[in-house]
Amino acid sequence: MVCTIQIEEKPVLNNPVLIEGLPGIGFVANIVALHLIQELKAKRFAKIFSAAFQDLAVTTEDGKPRSPINELYYCKGAGNTRDLIIWYGNTQALTTFGQYELCGRILDIAEDLGCRYLITLGGFKQEEVKEVPEVYCAASDPETLKEVLNLGTKIMVGNIFGIAGLLIGLGSLRGFKGFSLLVETVGTYPDANAARYALSTLSKFLNLDVDVSRLDLAAQQTTKILESFGWIKPTVEEKKREEQFRWFV
Numbered sequence: 001m002v003c004t005i006q007i008e009e010k011p012v013l014n015n016p017v018l019i020e021g022l023p024g025i026g027f028v029a030n031i032v033a034l035h036l037i038q039e040l041k042a043k044r045f046a047k048i049f050s051a052a053f054q055d056l057a058v059t060t061e062d063g064k065p066r067s068p069i070n071e072l073y074y075c076k077g078a079g080n081t082r083d084l085i086i087w088y089g090n091t092q093a094l095t096t097f098g099q100y101e102l103c104g105r106i107l108d109i110a111e112d113l114g115c116r117y118l119i120t121l122g123g124f125k126q127e128e129v130k131e132v133p134e135v136y137c138a139a140s141d142p143e144t145l146k147e148v149l150n151l152g153t154k155i156m157v158g159n160i161f162g163i164a165g166l167l168i169g170l171g172s173l174r175g176f177k178g179f180s181l182l183v184e185t186v187g188t189y190p191d192a193n194a195a196r197y198a199l200s201t202l203s204k205f206l207n208l209d210v211d212v213s214r215l216d217l218a219a220q221q222t223t224k225i226l227e228s229f230g231w232i233k234p235t236v237e238e239k240k241r242e243e244q245f246r247w248f249v
Helices: 026-039 098-110 142-149 163-173 192-206 215-228 235-244
Strands: 004-008 017-021 043-050 072-076 084-089 116-124 135-139 176-183
Touching: 017 026, 017 163, 026 084, 026 176, 026 192, 026 215, 043 098, 043 176, 072 098, 084 116, 098 163, 098 235, 116 163, 135 142, 135 163, 135 192, 135 235, 142 176, 163 176, 192 215
Parallel strands: 017 084, 017 116, 116 176
Antiparallel strands: 004 043, 043 072, 072 084, 135 176
């Protein structure tokens, strides 16, 4: 097994938007994706396993193993909102080859479902962050960039590591349009405040009406999941963990 995808259902979607929500800096994307899945009652239609995921399984209280996994959910839009595909998971691939393969397979599925637009989310690591963090962006083309800048974002200058950057880059080579939203965060813990601003900007663009009152709950759930896989350690071990793990955006 290199990258295996189990399709549980092939949804019929109308010009959907793919939203990426994998773990990264501040776990911003992870929190937003989980919150959207719960609030919009999105339905899972695919599970993705990869040999490039972390090599472990976590056992729960009932003795069942939980493996590193990615999942795809869909949600039909209401009114003038777009159909959504939400890419959620408890890990990214841990090798360069695995990341490229994972992106390629997801783009294949998205294309097959009629998707031509991608949005990735992430954190922009800073030493200090104001109460109202800045939101940065990068886009596949000048026209899309102009649209995103009109949301009050700033242009991201530098490197966007991991799926958040790779998906937009590879997607543009295949004719997908899209952009990445990166919110300032200290980055060492699941940042619900940064996720709130990412969700606000995303909702404005997609004309989504999503209740944010339970966003902190999504952050708490994200923390528990990540702790079970060892992505988050007690504070005294944070520096040691950062040296061992390559943080993705």
